Amino acid sequence: MFQDFESPTETAHIAERVKRLRVQMAERGVDAFLVPRADEHQGEYVPHSAERLRWISGFTGSAGMAAIARRAACLFVDGRYILQAPGQVDTGLFSIRQFPEQKLSDWLIEQLPSGAVVGFDPWLHTLSEIERLRDAVSKRALVLKPIMPSPLDKAW
Numbered sequence: 001m002f003q004d005f006e007s008p009t010e011t012a013h014i015a016e017r018v019k020r021l022r023v024q025m026a027e028r029g030v031d032a033f034l035v036p037r038a039d040e041h042q043g044e045y046v047p048h049s050a051e052r053l054r055w056i057s058g059f060t061g062s063a064g065m066a067a068i069a070r071r072a073a074c075l076f077v078d079g080r081y082i083l084q085a086p087g088q089v090d091t092g093l094f095s096i097r098q099f100p101e102q103k104l105s106d107w108l109i110e111q112l113p114s115g116a117v118v119g120f121d122p123w124l125h126t127l128s129e130i131e132r133l134r135d136a137v138s139k140r141a142l143v144l145k146p147i148m149p150s151p152l153d154k155a156w
Helices: 011-027 052-057 084-088 104-111 127-140 151-155
Strands: 032-036 065-069 073-077 095-098 117-120 143-146
Touching: 011 032, 011 052, 011 065, 011 151, 032 052, 032 104, 032 151, 052 065, 052 151, 065 104, 073 084, 073 104, 104 127, 127 143
Parallel strands: 032 117, 073 095, 117 143
Antiparallel strands: 032 065, 065 073
């Protein structure tokens, strides 16, 4: 028998994980939090210990980003994963959008009131990525705020 040491993502626990993240967000005054499939090194391969996107959503693809607000959540995937994602993610919790056709900034503007705070872990995003997003959401006066320690890591 072949044995691997990957623990399967149990989608039954995803709702509880999202709930725990939202508690952490509320404690920090954050209205939404971004969860990329990235680690501190921005490399192509993410070690199991840094599979934050998989842990919070159940999605196992090699590229994606989740945005979790207090009352809504969305998973952004590219065209390679538009069929895979609905089979792995609780679509009652997460809407799924195809990136780059549908933009994270548009979803944030749709979901959040003016002046809302969007948190992110500064170790997991590039400066240029945050600057582009900040420019895109500035018309709604959304505030991008680095949050350390990460509320997701605390919930995990």
